[in-house]
Amino acid sequence: MSYYPLMIQLTDRPVLLVGGGRVARRKADALLSAGAALQVVAPVLCDRLAQLAAEGAVTWRQGVFAPADLEGIFLAVACTDRREVNARIGALCRERGVLCCLCDDAEQSDTIFPAVIKRGAFQLAVSTGGKNPGLAREVKKRLSHQFGPEYAALCQESGRARRAILRAAQGAEREALLRQLDAAALEGTGLPTEED
Numbered sequence: 704m705s706y707y708p709l710m711i712q713l714t715d716r717p718v719l720l721v722g723g724g725r726v727a728r729r730k731a732d733a734l735l736s737a738g739a740a741l742q743v744v745a746p747v748l749c750d751r752l753a754q755l756a757a758e759g760a761v762t763w764r765q766g767v768f769a770p771a772d773l774e775g776i777f778l779a780v781a782c783t784d785r786r787e788v789n790a791r792i793g794a795l796c797r798e799r800g801v802l803c804c805l806c807d808d809a810e811q812s813d814t815i816f817p818a819v820i821k822r823g824a825f826q827l828a829v830s831t832g833g834k835n836p837g838l839a840r841e842v843k844k845r846l847s848h849q850f851g852p853e854y855a856a857l858c859q860e861s862g863r864a865r866r867a868i869l870r871a872a873q874g875a876e877r878e879a880l881l882r883q884l885d886a887a888a889l890e891g892t893g894l895p896t897e898e899d
């Protein structure tokens with residue numbers, strides 16, 4: 704199985720999270736940070752998810768998964784501790800053309816979650832294609848010191864300058880200015896250059 708890393712727009716998209724435990728909680732935090740409209744179905748919720756439901760940050764249907772939960776759903780994330788339930792959700796999603804992630808079966812998932820460093824619009828995502836998620840988490844932890852909060856401003860400001868260059872210059876001049884802009888933006892970050 705091989706995966707291609709696409710960025711996905713989740714703002715206000717209906718996302719179904721099945722399960723209310725530790726893994727569902729981690730996925731909920733990731734999905735909410737992407738602005739998803741999150742619906743949770745589970746018989747019980749862990750404290751964090753219960754708090755999110757009480758605040759109205761997620762909607763919760765108390766009960767076990769039912770096929771009707773998939774109606775109108777863009778992405779379903781199956782995080783129950785019952786392998787057969789997760790597999791059934793995967794099969795129903797395929798029938799209905801709904802994207803799915805099964806937390807216990809990368810092979811049957813359309814999409815899997817990477818470990819993410821987020822600094823404003825700047826993001827680094829680390830994946831092992833499901834081979835070793837713990838390794839993805841460790842690499843993220845180590846890289847996160849190297850990619851500090853300054854990357855948010857760096858991305859924002861160089862983005863603004865880039866738009867000005869795109870408006871003002873054309874052809875070879877534009878290309879040269881864009882290359883200079885990126886080199887200047889990364890100066891002082893400690894990142895090795897191509898020549899290093």
Ligand SMILES: C[C@@]1(CC(=O)O)C2=NC(=C\c3[nH]c(c(CCC(=O)O)c3CC(=O)O)Cc3[nH]c(c(CC(=O)O)c3CCC(=O)O)/C=C3\N/C(=C\2)[C@@H](CCC(=O)O)[C@]3(C)CC(=O)O)/[C@H]1CCC(=O)O
Binds near residue numbers: 835
């Ligand atoms: C990156 C991260 C993102 C996130 O969850 O948002 C993520 N798992 C994380 C942590 C983690 N996961 C597991 C442990 C326990 C230690 C261990 O087993 O290694 C830890 C460590 C911990 O909990 O600290 C166990 C585990 N994970 C999966 C299985 C099933 C299987 O392997 O078949 C099992 C065995 C379950 C069992 O015991 O049966 C499956 C998946 N986990 C993925 C993502 C996808 C592949 C990502 C990739 O490699 O590209 C995939 C395929 C589907 C998915 O869930 O999206 C997040 C780190 C977040 C961060 O810190 O930033």
Ligand SMILES: NC(=O)c1ccc[n+]([C@@H]2O[C@H](COP(=O)([O-])OP(=O)(O)OC[C@H]3O[C@@H](n4cnc5c(N)ncnc54)[C@H](O)[C@@H]3O)[C@@H](O)[C@H]2O)c1
Binds near residue numbers: 767807
């Ligand atoms: N992908 C990952 O990152 C990762 C990491 C660790 C474990 N896992 C897998 O995820 C599973 C869940 O782990 P957890 O720690 O969150 O377990 P957990 O026991 O904390 O949570 C399981 C949740 O599923 C709910 N549930 C059970 N049957 C259901 C149904 N029919 N409909 C709706 N909800 C139902 C339970 O009520 C509970 O809230 C594990 O069994 C393991 O296979 C995945």
